[in-house]
Amino acid sequence: MSNPTAAMLVIGDEILTGRTRDANMHYLAGELTGRGIRLCEARVVRDDHAAIVAAIRELSGAVDHLFTSGGIGPTHDDITADAVADAFGAAIDVREDARQILVEHYARTGLELNDARLRMARIPEGAALIDNPVSAAPGFTLRNVHVLAGVPAIFQAMVSSVLPTLTGGDPLLSQMIDVNRGEGEIAGPLKALAAQFPELEFGSYPYQRHGAHGTQLVVRGTDAGRLASAMVALSDLVKAP
């Protein structure tokens, strides 16, 4: 596959203690797939400086784009920006362009731009700001790392700001077919079919619906013609007694 690759790093104790169920990974996965960018790995780490730095270094070196989620707010547990700066040895301080965005936002809302809120203008040297149309405080891109907020509505808005700027690949197409048999019934022929279409990926996902077992077969790939041929063959396969 020559499609661009991506990884995601979710940062936050609230996910790993079970307080919050992460929603951003699933959202980003769908958005990237639609643009032909292949999400290769996702990780969740704690609000721990060393853990975040290590994950950023490793993942950003392994893929074309790393997206992070969480840890860029005004409180003491928001340590992502400093960790990203450290990961690349970049200086970090309150930056004038980011500060100006906050000044205007808080002037408009009548709230005080205090020291805590000013932390949200700490941006690593060399980073480009990512627009936040929801609550103003910007994300940023440093090298191939896109640093986004954790609140889902803001995360999604920032994804919409970033994605159009990235080079996509051939969209990853998928087609599926539901079969009212257990996956053990069709595993053998499915494996043989998958071998005939090495450029496609065949997934098999069991489900239970109204008490009956069934299997959803999913075929994924970037070549629409081959995908169509595979679906014809798959239909024949599951029709067989």
Add this chain to the structure above:
Amino acid sequence: MSNPTAAMLVIGDEILTGRTRDANMHYLAGELTGRGIRLCEARVVRDDHAAIVAAIRELSGAVDHLFTSGGIGPTHDDITADAVADAFGAAIDVREDARQILVEHYARTGLELNDARLRMARIPEGAALIDNPVSAAPGFTLRNVHVLAGVPAIFQAMVSSVLPTLTGGDPLLSQMIDVNRGEGEIAGPLKALAAQFPELEFGSYPYQRHGAHGTQLVVRGTDAGRLASAMVALSDLVKAP
């Protein structure tokens, strides 16, 4: 913290393409927290042998317990058992005790125990089986790696089989308080309070409810007395004008 530590490895293209929203991570996080086992990291990797082997080696070496989810069914994309065996240089083949479980299950259901289904009896040498009361095909524990199914109902049943066998720690307690102010307002005093209770963790999570901004403050720790003291101080703090 001297509580036991854990990591989770979710295996499956369906999560990373956005087809399926993972539910097992959130479930396991809650169960582990309740037993005083600290989930330090979670990862999602593709159905790729090398990626699974590398993640198993790294994570199992870093924590007391590694839990995996997915990839132990009958189809060609179910490659977790072989990857776990490879990660530790263990031999793997159809094992008689696991085969017997499948023989009885398929005799009962009237379905054929074909070659594909028999793959679910491939268990690494030295592993202990994990009971699957839902669909029979067992999970297994090899060293400190607990290999569980990806289907949420089966995953949860297997977690129930495994967790009582593990040594827990002091339960991680948490208390929370909702404040109808933005987190930027309370970030300063919250940071000062957190410094007074270094053995506790203070989290701050913004929310929007009925159009109004608010913040949920969460305090976590294993010492009930200190937690109670912190909550008293926190109530005073958020009452202040």
